[in-house]
Amino acid sequence: MIHKCKMSIIRKKETVLGRKFPFSSEVFFIFACFSVFFFNGCQSTRDNYPVIVHPSSPGQQLPPEISSDWKPPEVESSSDVPWGWIPPKSVEKNWTAIIVHHSATETGNMAKFHKSHIEEHGWDGVGYDFVIGNGTDSGDGEIEVTYRWRDQKTGAHCWTPDNWANTDGIGICLVGNFNNRKPTKRQMDSLVKLTDFLQKRYRIPQSRITGHGETRDAHATDCPGRLFPMSSFKSMLNF
Numbered sequence: 001m002i003h004k005c006k007m008s009i010i011r012k013k014e015t016v017l018g019r020k021f022p023f024s025s026e027v028f029f030i031f032a033c034f035s036v037f038f039f040n041g042c043q044s045t046r047d048n049y050p051v052i053v054h055p056s057s058p059g060q061q062l063p064p065e066i067s068s069d070w071k072p073p074e075v076e077s078s079s080d081v082p083w084g085w086i087p088p089k090s091v092e093k094n095w096t097a098i099i100v101h102h103s104a105t106e107t108g109n110m111a112k113f114h115k116s117h118i119e120e121h122g123w124d125g126v127g128y129d130f131v132i133g134n135g136t137d138s139g140d141g142e143i144e145v146t147y148r149w150r151d152q153k154t155g156a157h158c159w160t161p162d163n164w165a166n167t168d169g170i171g172i173c174l175v176g177n178f179n180n181r182k183p184t185k186r187q188m189d190s191l192v193k194l195t196d197f198l199q200k201r202y203r204i205p206q207s208r209i210t211g212h213g214e215t216r217d218a219h220a221t222d223c224p225g226r227l228f229p230m231s232s233f234k235s236m237l238n239f
């Protein structure tokens with residue numbers, strides 16, 4: 001009787017996908033269920049990253065990032081360079097790219113995005129480094145510096161498989177939905193001024209300034225919006 005039972009188990013092991021497994025089909029089934037649960041879990045975590053709108057063009061191929069013996073230049077604060085833009089030396093990183101976003105909302109400011117990114121995505125705070133207002137919840141063209149820039153933390157604004165855009169890229173968000181309207185002139189003036197400072201400080205060439213949706217390997221999105229004037233923005237840059 002015992003012998004018969006053992007034979008039955010062995011046959012069952014042998015029938016799983018026609019191969020010999022060191023465990024029974026029940027164990028195999030439980031393992032398969034766990035695998036499905038586990039990978040779905042990864043997927044939902046990944047979906048917590050910034051909004052995917054719809055597929056767009058394949059990612060722009062950026063040149064390799066610049067590795068150098070870069071040291072932060074001595075820059076004095078001035079009317080053109082507020083103190084908040086200059087990170088503490090003890091934590092300052094050598095950023096190598098700038099990623100431009102729109103908020104895809106008509107209104108907003110740093111505090112509102114900070115709250116929504118915590119509550120809706122479970123992040124530790126607002127995902128961007130800078131937020132440029134449109135006159136709704138902050139001034140038109142007002143540049144707000146987030147804690148993420150102040151502490152030089154990795155961003156949460158542009159997901160790629162190796163996370164390079166969040167690790168090495170500076171995230172600037174302009175408030176507004178630029179699928180419906182263009183950014184204001186003051187927003188663009190502020191964006192140019194801020195980008196000019198960042199380019200010079202970190203020696204970031206124009207080829208490494210990109211809209212979210214054009215970023216190499218980024219999730220498909222039309223951010224910073226179809227009406228964002230990328231080419232005229234780049235034509236206004238000096239570096």
Ligand SMILES: [Zn+2]
Nearest residue numbers: 101102212223
């Ligand atoms: Zn974006």
